[in-house]
Amino acid sequence: MNVLVTGGAGYIGAHVVDALLRSGRGVVVVDDLSTGRADRVPGLPLVQVDLATPGSPDVLVETMDTWDVTAVVHLAGRKKVGESVARPAWYHEQNVGGTAHVLRAMASAGVPHLVFSSSAAVYGSPAVALVDEDTPTHPISPYGATKLACEDLAARAVTDGVGSFSLRYFNVAGAGSWLLRDDEEANLVTTVLGRLARGEAPQVNGDDYPTPDGTCVRDLVDVRDVADAHVAALRALEGAATPAAEVLNVGTGSGVSVREVVDRLCALDGHGLPVEVLPRRAGDPATVVAAVGRARDRLGWQASYGLDDVLRSAWSAARGEQAGAEQAGAEQAGAEQVSRAR
Numbered sequence: 001m002n003v004l005v006t007g008g009a010g011y012i013g014a015h016v017v018d019a020l021l022r023s024g025r026g027v028v029v030v031d032d033l034s035t036g037r038a039d040r041v042p043g044l045p046l047v048q049v050d051l052a053t054p055g056s057p058d059v060l061v062e063t064m065d066t067w068d069v070t071a072v073v074h075l076a077g078r079k080k081v082g083e084s085v086a087r088p089a090w091y092h093e094q095n096v097g098g099t100a101h102v103l104r105a106m107a108s109a110g111v112p113h114l115v116f117s118s119s120a121a122v123y124g125s126p127a128v129a130l131v132d133e134d135t136p137t138h139p140i141s142p143y144g145a146t147k148l149a150c151e152d153l154a155a156r157a158v159t160d161g162v163g164s165f166s167l168r169y170f171n172v173a174g175a176g177s178w179l180l181r182d183d184e185e186a187n188l189v190t191t192v193l194g195r196l197a198r199g200e201a202p203q204v205n206g207d208d209y210p211t212p213d214g215t216c217v218r219d220l221v222d223v224r225d226v227a228d229a230h231v232a233a234l235r236a237l238e239g240a241a242t243p244a245a246e247v248l249n250v251g252t253g254s255g256v257s258v259r260e261v262v263d264r265l266c267a268l269d270g271h272g273l274p275v276e277v278l279p280r281r282a283g284d285p286a287t288v289v290a291a292v293g294r295a296r297d298r299l300g301w302q303a304s305y306g307l308d309d310v311l312r313s314a315w316s317a318a319r320g321e322q323a324g325a326e327q328a329g330a331e332q333a334g335a336e337q338v339s340r341a342r
């Protein structure tokens, strides 16, 4: 029983790979390594291909056959909202095109289970603070629109015998280890940690929102919990009598303000730098927190890590506390990697 994980060399993907291996499953990784790192998945088969290229479905079918793949976790994609505004057509090609290729290959190879990485960005600026899966989807960025289009493709693949869960992650942070850390400054936690490391003042975008401290409130979910949600989703798919497509929120159900996150990271880092307040960013809703009842009911999953765990793990991974020990381990493990750039 092998699981093909696209984007498995990425930040969340590598945590998913780790959780799948711990659940006793075999894993083959497909990744173009554009933002991923091969050293996150040492010792695993790694097929290097850009999923948006026309030849990728053939590579995927061959990989599925060779490795006896019974399920796909599809995380590969572009995730930067600002970049998606600048390059909407490319985002569509990459995210929607890549997902269409994955689904075509699954239909050809007869692989019946898919877990897809969606995002709370599909909701856009929701009118309610606590967002459930029936909250209307109105993505405001091309990125969010690509995720919604991919969910739609996944839902339509039921007619090809593919059952799926599209997991709408809220704000993912933290790290299971230094090796798996998120080294891109693409979210609040990594951006603040990056600025502190360079001796720059941390920034908040707007402090006049209708929230207790005036800054935006978000739902920060630990990447290790997010990874476990994928294992729970696969288990549910494997136990289903007939294929169906569902969407589920993956969050904690609790909000934390941007200001509190910044203050806690400064305290962990021992910094007394003043916080710089910038104007609001267009389209940033005041409060976005996941309603998590459906994931609990459908998967028996709920977040187990608290805010302290999320922030402390991100901080210690960013500061390389475990660097020495893990680097040595990764070098020993070696890597069996199949490389087929197309």
Ligand SMILES: NC(=O)c1ccc[n+]([C@@H]2O[C@H](COP(=O)([O-])OP(=O)(O)OC[C@H]3O[C@@H](n4cnc5c(N)ncnc54)[C@H](O)[C@@H]3O)[C@@H](O)[C@H]2O)c1
Binding pocket: 006, 007, 008, 009, 010, 011, 012, 013, 030, 031, 032, 033, 034, 035, 036, 037, 049, 050, 051, 052, 075, 076, 077, 078, 079, 094, 098, 117, 118, 119, 120, 168, 169, 170, 171, 172, 173, 187
């Ligand atoms: N990080 C978050 O907070 C968050 C929130 C919601 C949804 N997501 C989604 O989760 C997924 C993983 O995000 P992440 O934070 O790990 O990002 P990441 O950039 O670390 O991981 C993405 C991985 O996919 C690979 N990839 C990208 N485009 C590819 C392509 N065309 N072909 C093959 N491989 C490709 C990259 O090399 C990388 O390894 C993405 O789909 C993202 O949209 C992330």
